Amino acid sequence: MHVGGGVPTQRHSSLSPSFAAQTMFQDRLQAQLVPALQSAFQHLFSHELDVRSVGFQPTRPEFEGDLTINVFPFLKISGKGPEQTATDIGEFLQRQVPIVERFNVVKGFLNIVIADSYWTDFLREAGNKDILQFPSTGRQVMVEYSSPNTNKPLHLGHLRNNFLGHSVSRILKAAGNEVVRVQIINDRGIHICKSMVAWQKFGKGETPETSGLKGDKLVGKYYVEFDKAYKAEIEQLVTGGMPKEEAEKQAPLMKEAQAMLLAWEANDPAVRALWERMNGWVYAGFNATYTRMGVEFDKLYYESQTYVLGKEDVRKGLEKGVFYTKPDGSVWVDNTAEGLDEKVLQRGDGTSLYMTQDIGTAVKRFEEFPALQQLIYVVGNEQDYHFKVLFIILKKLGFTWAEGLHHLSYGMVDLPSGKMKSREGTVVDADDLMQEVVDEARKAGEELSKLDEFSEEEKSALYETIGLAALKYYLLKVDPKKRMLFDPAASIDLQGHTGPFIQYTYARIKSLLRKAVELSVGSSQLSVASGPLTTDNHQLLPEERAVIKFLHQFPAVLNEAATKLEPSTIANHTYELVKAYNSFYQSVPVMKEEDPDKQRSRLVLSAAVATVTKKAMWCLGIGVPERM
RNA sequence: GGUCCCGUAGCUCAGCUGGAUAGAGCAUCUACCUUCUAAGUAGACGGUCACAGGUUCGACUCCUGUCGGGAUCACCA
Structure with missing residues (x-):
């Protein structure tokens, strides 16, 4: 599960290669002017101009011109003053480049006026074809987003995640990539067992049909019920003289949930049936929300299937000497050389962790999609550290595709009242919010x-x-x-x-x-x-x-x-x-x-x-x- | 405490690899519907770019430090 509730901040700018065609000039105008400029430097100053050092900028509206070159960086090359340098270059360009209509010089700035014909030619093109559709890059890119838990409904944080993921997918597609949109649904674990226990105890057989509640809302309701009853139990135990930490472990409800998790892992038919039933409700609810959001996925992954993955990769890592074991049998990776810490990858009892399955899932995806070159995880920046470690591990394991992994780390969404906290009921529900904006649009429209x-x-x-x-x-x-x-x-x-x-x-x-x-x-x-x-x-x-x-x-x-x-x-x-x-x-x-x-x-x-x-x-x- | 992110107008945000007088929207005020949709347009007001140094011809942008806010450092996910 990658998204979780919150939504925090950071920066991750180390972009792997590029998601768009790098070679072509997206700006045709510059494509024409840069060679001319190089030629100008050749003729005027006998200097080989580095393409990368050329910086065109749009001319500020208060001056006449379309493009501006700042000549200050070139004064050493020209050996002349700013005005003279700019004028020399301007005159050369005007002479050599047909679309350069005229120019003016203000201080060290060379403002170039491009001929109307250039603009109208471009306009004709923009009117006739989709200028925002690039030729194919031949790359296949996977974008993972949304990735909710099945114990509670989608909220505002998920909206930012989904809109980002969906938009990025489309942008990459427009830029010429083949895009595979995926999510991994956290459908197993202690959290869903909590909802199940609470539903069994207090639900009286309630279903989405009988309650009129959306499936995800219904399951979420029992997650909250569990928490309430659990807290009451703790309080009772504490009043009875038990230390709080002990009470949290000894509370009967928690024991029940844990027992249910074990039963689930042991494939207990009754537990599995309930699990499937309640998850089914959640998916129906999620799908309604996704439909209204207008987001789509090409493939879904479920943690109930992927959580077993990764152990094999961890074993291989041990063989390679990339990982090591501690006396209690737990498996670790040492990233201190990379400026990070040691990180545990597998418990002492051999069971897997979040990291373990993320390793396995990544490997699986590149097996399933052999042409895949990039994998983008749209996940909140609260997990920056996790992804840093994950990517390092996969590189250490020797996967060449690990270079194409990228964490699109986005910042938290705060409310005017402060941070969103599910425990404090300050979450903004996705369905409610969408309804609200639509109602507002109606109100305005009718006015x-x-x-x-x-x-x-x-x-x-x-x-x-x-x-x-x-x-x-x-x-x-x-x-x-x-x-x-x-x-x-x-x-x-x-x-x-x-x-x-x-x-x-x-x-x-x-x-x-x-x-x-x-x-x-x-x-x-x-x-x-x-x-x-x-x-x-x-x-x-x-x-x-x-x-x-x-x-x-x-x-x-x-x-x-x-x-x-x-x-x-x-x-x-x-x-x-x-x-x-x-x-x-x-x-x-x-x-x-x-x-x-x-x-x-x-x-x-x-x-x-x-x-x-x-x-x-x-x-x-x-x-x-x-x-x- | 270690690591990382953020601090631009009253509020929310832009500001490209350092470049001309730091830009929008909202809010407040003014003008424009007998002309193609006024969910619009034009204008006014509003800034020691957190603070202090440094590099540079030039710093909101790069470096160092300080202050303030946040995230993360689990045999959780």
């Missing part, structure tokens, strides 16, 4: 009342899409590594930097495109998007240019998101894009434009923004409505 022609069914579907967008975007826009604060009010906000804001922009564009079709500016959306673009008779407006630039940056953003496993990068850039588009929309006429060329060009721009936005949101696991 605006512009959906009169929608059927009830259509409205419900729309509110579902909007509410979940609010929640998902709220959780995904923050850097995964960082601990974040969950503010309920902000999470259901539909304005500003939110998912619904992006959806709204999309819906508005679709409305515009429908109108264009109606007025037969194009006989279909496709032809709207594929018509010729003329710029001979007009220059791109600043608003148009700004939008195109955000589109242009997007492939590089996807590349970055795939490399760093950061959906937040895409979330934030999508927001920047639609914000620029809204600004354009507000001040530049499209359907009202009389010049047909300009109009077509703006429709293409709008269509491209819609297409890219939809795909970007898909990468986040968020849907976009055609109207709202």
